[in-house]
Amino acid sequence: MRMRRLAALFAGATLVISAAACGGEKTPTTPTTPGGPDTVNVGVIPIVDVAPIFLGESKGFFTEENIDLNLDTAAGGAAILPGVDGGTFQFGFSNAPSVLIAQTNGLDIKAIASGNGTAGDPDNDFSGLVVKDPSITRPAQLAGKKVAANTQGGIVELAIRELVAKDGGDPNSLEIVAIGFPDMVAALDNDQVDAIFAVEPTLSAAKAKGWSVLGSFATIDPKMTVALYVTSGKLAQENPDLVARFTRAIKKSLEYAQSHPDEVREIVGTYTNVPAEVRANMTLPGWPTEIDSGSLDTLADLIVKYGVTDTRPDVSAILS
Amino acid sequence: MKAVITGLRRVVALVGLPIVLLLVWWFASADSHTAAMPPLKRILKVFPDTWFGERLTDDVLPSLIRLTEGYCAALVIGIVAGVAIGSSRTVRAFVEPVLEFLRAIPPPALVPILFLIAGIGDTTKILVIIAGCVWPILLNTVEGVRGVDPVLVDTCLTYRVSGLLRLRTFVLRSASPQIMTGARQALSVGIILMVISELKASTDGLGYTFEQFQTRFQYPQMWSGVLVLGLIGVVLSLLFRFVESRVLAWHRGQRAAERTSL
Known part of the structure; x- marks a missing residue:
C-alpha cells in the first residue's frame, strides 16, 4: 500500500515537472487556416x-x-x-x-x-526626473539620496544614474527604490523618496504639483x-x-x-x-x-x- | 542492530523524497532551452556564487532579521491579546466580529497602504509580517485559553492560585499546545510575507533580490533563490520543532502517560 502511494506520488511529480518543462515550447505561430490571416x-x-x-x-x-x-x-x-x-x-x-x-x-x-x-527636446520630454524640494536644482545634488524608478535595472534606473553622473554627482551613491509609476507622485508627496523619474501621464501629474524637472531621457540622448x-x-x-x-x-x-x-x-x-x-x-x-x-x-x-x-x-x- | 535500522529508516524518510524530486527535476530540465526554465545543473552551478558572498549579509540577513522582529512582535501581541480575549466571555463577544473582519484582509493588500502611512523602510515590512502572523497565534491562543479544564479552574480557585502564578502555571501552560500550533502556522505565513513585503520599494532582502533577478533575466539565479527560500523554511521548521519539544515536554509526557494508563 505504502509503496503504491509512493509510486503514485512519484508519477504525479514527474507529470507536473515535465509538463512545466514543456510549457515554454509552444509552436511559434498559431496554426492558421490556409489563406486566412x-x-x-x-x-x-x-x-x-x-x-x-x-x-x-x-x-x-x-x-x-x-x-x-x-x-x-x-x-x-x-x-x-x-x-x-x-x-x-x-x-x-x-x-x-x-x-x-x-x-x-x-x-x-x-x-x-x-x-x-x-520627444526630442531635453527640456520638454515625455519623461522626467522630478524633485519636490525647491532647493534641489541640479541632478548632482541627488547624490546619496533616494530616487524612485519603476523597476530595478531598467532604462529608468540607468537614466537616473547617468543624469547624476553627467552633472558631476556620484551615481553609485544613489539609492534606487522600485515604485510603480502610478504610486510615484504619492511617494514623493509623502517624502518617502527625494526624487522620482516618471513618464507620461504620471509626469503630468507631478508637474501639476508645481515640482521641477531636472532632466529626461532626451538630456542623455535626444x-x-x-x-x-x-x-x-x-x-x-x-x-x-x-x-x-x-x-x-x-x-x-x-x-x-x-x-x-x-x-x-x-x-x-x-x-x-x-x-x-x-x-x-x-x-x-x-x-x-x-x-x-x-x-x-x-x-x-x-x-x-x-x-x-x-x-x-x-x-x-x-x-x- | 534494530536501532541502526530505525535510524536508517528515519534518514531515508527525511531525505528520500527530496532526492527523488531533485532527480526528477534534474532529468526533466536537462535539455530545456527555455530561458525562463533553465536546467537544474545550471541553477546549482550558479548557486555558490549567487549566495555565498555579500548577498548573505546584505540581503538574506536583513530579511531574516525583519522576519524575526515581526514574528516575535506577533507572538507577544497574539498571546497577550489572546489571553485577554480568551479569558472573558464578554470581551470575546465584543471583539469577535472585528477580529473576523481584520483577519479576512490579506496582508499583501495592505502593502501599498502601509507604504503611505509607515513609509518604505523596515517598519512597513515588519508591520506586514505582524499583520499576517498575528492571526493564527491570536485565534489559537483564544481557543486554548477558552478550553482550559473547568475542574482545574475550580482547583485554582480552591487553592487561591491567582494572578501571575495562575497565568504562568495554569492558563498559559494548558493553552500552550494550541499556542504552539498557532505559532507554527504563523511561521510559514511569516516567510511568505517576508518575501512579499520586499518585492516593491525595497533596497535589500530576499524579495528584492528575486525582483532584481527577474528584471535582469537572471533565471538560474532566480531559481537558486527558490532553493534558498525552501532551505530557510526547512531550517526554521527544525528550529521550531526543537523549541516546541522543550516547551511541550510536559504535554508529551502527559499524553504518553494517559495512553499507557488506558
Whole structure:
C-alpha cells in the first residue's frame, strides 16, 4: 500500500515537472487556416508608448498585411521578453535596455522596429526626473539620496544614474527604490523618496504639483531609442515572411502615430484610464520608424557602467 | 542492530523524497532551452556564487532579521491579546466580529497602504509580517485559553492560585499546545510575507533580490533563490520543532502517560 502511494506520488511529480518543462515550447505561430490571416499574440504594456500599435490595429494596417492582432497587456518588459523567448508571444514591446540585458542572459530576442524614442527636446520630454524640494536644482545634488524608478535595472534606473553622473554627482551613491509609476507622485508627496523619474501621464501629474524637472531621457540622448518591438530569433528564422509583414505594419503604424498626435491622444483613452484633459496636454514620445543604433550603444555602455550585467551587451546580436 | 535500522529508516524518510524530486527535476530540465526554465545543473552551478558572498549579509540577513522582529512582535501581541480575549466571555463577544473582519484582509493588500502611512523602510515590512502572523497565534491562543479544564479552574480557585502564578502555571501552560500550533502556522505565513513585503520599494532582502533577478533575466539565479527560500523554511521548521519539544515536554509526557494508563 505504502509503496503504491509512493509510486503514485512519484508519477504525479514527474507529470507536473515535465509538463512545466514543456510549457515554454509552444509552436511559434498559431496554426492558421490556409489563406486566412495569421493570428499573432503581441505582449504590450498598457502605456502611452504603445499607442501606435493600437492605432495601427484600428486603422487596419495589420489586416492589410494579413495579420490578426491579439494584444496582451503585461506589467512590464520583464514579463514580456521571456514570453517572446518561450513562444507565448510572437512579438513584444519592451524598453531597450531590458532587451539588451535579456539577450546577454541568453534569451533569444531580436529587435524588429523601434518602439518609441524621446520627444526630442531635453527640456520638454515625455519623461522626467522630478524633485519636490525647491532647493534641489541640479541632478548632482541627488547624490546619496533616494530616487524612485519603476523597476530595478531598467532604462529608468540607468537614466537616473547617468543624469547624476553627467552633472558631476556620484551615481553609485544613489539609492534606487522600485515604485510603480502610478504610486510615484504619492511617494514623493509623502517624502518617502527625494526624487522620482516618471513618464507620461504620471509626469503630468507631478508637474501639476508645481515640482521641477531636472532632466529626461532626451538630456542623455535626444535621439535615444527608448523601447523596441521584438520577436524571437527562432520565429525570425522559421517564418521570415510573417516577421517582415509585421515589421511593415508596425512601421506604418509608427509613422501614422507620429503625424497624427490628436488620434494618439484619443486612442490612449481606449486602453488606459488617463483622463481626457491629461491626454490632451501631456507630452507625447517620439515615434521614429528606425532604431537609432548609436543610442543602443550608449545604453549598452550604461548597462555595464552601472553593473547591471558583467559583460557588455552585444548590440549587433539584437539587430541582426 | 534494530536501532541502526530505525535510524536508517528515519534518514531515508527525511531525505528520500527530496532526492527523488531533485532527480526528477534534474532529468526533466536537462535539455530545456527555455530561458525562463533553465536546467537544474545550471541553477546549482550558479548557486555558490549567487549566495555565498555579500548577498548573505546584505540581503538574506536583513530579511531574516525583519522576519524575526515581526514574528516575535506577533507572538507577544497574539498571546497577550489572546489571553485577554480568551479569558472573558464578554470581551470575546465584543471583539469577535472585528477580529473576523481584520483577519479576512490579506496582508499583501495592505502593502501599498502601509507604504503611505509607515513609509518604505523596515517598519512597513515588519508591520506586514505582524499583520499576517498575528492571526493564527491570536485565534489559537483564544481557543486554548477558552478550553482550559473547568475542574482545574475550580482547583485554582480552591487553592487561591491567582494572578501571575495562575497565568504562568495554569492558563498559559494548558493553552500552550494550541499556542504552539498557532505559532507554527504563523511561521510559514511569516516567510511568505517576508518575501512579499520586499518585492516593491525595497533596497535589500530576499524579495528584492528575486525582483532584481527577474528584471535582469537572471533565471538560474532566480531559481537558486527558490532553493534558498525552501532551505530557510526547512531550517526554521527544525528550529521550531526543537523549541516546541522543550516547551511541550510536559504535554508529551502527559499524553504518553494517559495512553499507557488506558
